[in-house]
Amino acid sequence: MRNRVGRPRAASRAATRVVGPRRPPSASRGRLPRFIEKLLDTQAKPGFANCRKLHQNQSHPNGNGYLFDQFLQDGSNKRTDSYGGSFENRARFLLEATRAVISVWGSDKVAVRLGPSGSFGDMADSNPEGLFTYVATELGKLDLAYLHLIEPRVRGNVEDDTRDPNPVAAKLIRSIYPGTIIAAGGFKADTAEAIIAAGDANLVAFGRDFISNPDLPERLRRKAPLNPYDRETFFGGTDIGYVDYPFYDQRVAA
Numbered sequence: 001m002r003n004r005v006g007r008p009r010a011a012s013r014a015a016t017r018v019v020g021p022r023r024p025p026s027a028s029r030g031r032l033p034r035f036i037e038k039l040l041d042t043q044a045k046p047g048f049a050n051c052r053k054l055h056q057n058q059s060h061p062n063g064n065g066y067l068f069d070q071f072l073q074d075g076s077n078k079r080t081d082s083y084g085g086s087f088e089n090r091a092r093f094l095l096e097a098t099r100a101v102i103s104v105w106g107s108d109k110v111a112v113r114l115g116p117s118g119s120f121g122d123m124a125d126s127n128p129e130g131l132f133t134y135v136a137t138e139l140g141k142l143d144l145a146y147l148h149l150i151e152p153r154v155r156g157n158v159e160d161d162t163r164d165p166n167p168v169a170a171k172l173i174r175s176i177y178p179g180t181i182i183a184a185g186g187f188k189a190d191t192a193e194a195i196i197a198a199g200d201a202n203l204v205a206f207g208r209d210f211i212s213n214p215d216l217p218e219r220l221r222r223k224a225p226l227n228p229y230d231r232e233t234f235f236g237g238t239d240i241g242y243v244d245y246p247f248y249d250q251r252v253a254a
Helices: 031-044 046-052 067-072 087-105 128-142 168-174 189-198 208-212 216-222 248-253
Strands: 058-060 110-114 146-150 181-184 203-205
Touching: 031 087, 067 087, 067 128, 087 110, 087 128, 110 128, 128 168, 146 168, 168 181, 189 203, 216 248
Parallel strands: 058 110, 110 146, 146 181, 181 203
Antiparallel strands: none
C-alpha cells in the first residue's frame, strides 16, 4: 500500500515469470516477405501516420526475446532456410524489416533495439559477440536515428547478479557502430555519466527509476534522493505505480 505522499512499499525481489524457450515461427520462407508487406501496409495507414506525428522515432520491439531476437539468436532459431544458420541469415529478417520501415519514414525516424548477450526469456546464442557485432555493422550502414542497446546485466526488469556489472554491450558495439548509441540497463547517475564520458554511449536510458520518479532528470541534476520503485506494480494495468509517485518538491513539502 502507499501512504499519502505516494511512497511505495519495499520492492519485491521476486523474479519475473518467464515462459520459454521461444523459437521463431516455422513459417515457410514465402510467408516472411508477406509479413514485411503487411508491416509496410500498417506503417502507411492514416491512423498510424497521425499517431507517428507524436513521436520522433519508430523503434522495433527487439531484444528480450521478442520476434526479431528469436530470429537472431541460435538458441531459438533452428531454421534451415535462408533465415537460419549463419549470422547473415539470422539477421536477414531484422534487416529486411528495418529497410522496409525506412522506406516509409526515412532512416532518421527509425531506430533498432538490441540485447547483446541477453538471456531474458531463455534466449541464448553460441557466439553472441560475433553475432551482434555483425548485426551492428550492418545496421551501421542504414544511418538509423539511434541504436538502443540493453546491457546483459539486466534480465527484463531484474538485475542479474551473475553477469558482469559493467556496461559491456555498449563498449563492444561502440567500436564498430558509427551512429548514436543509447545504452540501457541498470544505470545510476554516476555510471551514466561515466559511460558517456568514456564515449561508449551518446545517451543513457532509464526505465525503473523513471517509473518511480516523474522528475528524474531534475533529481539527477540536483543529486536528490530517488523514490524507490515498486516492482509488483510494473505490469499492474492501473494508475497505482504509474502516476502516483510524488515529485521531489511534493515529497519535501509533505
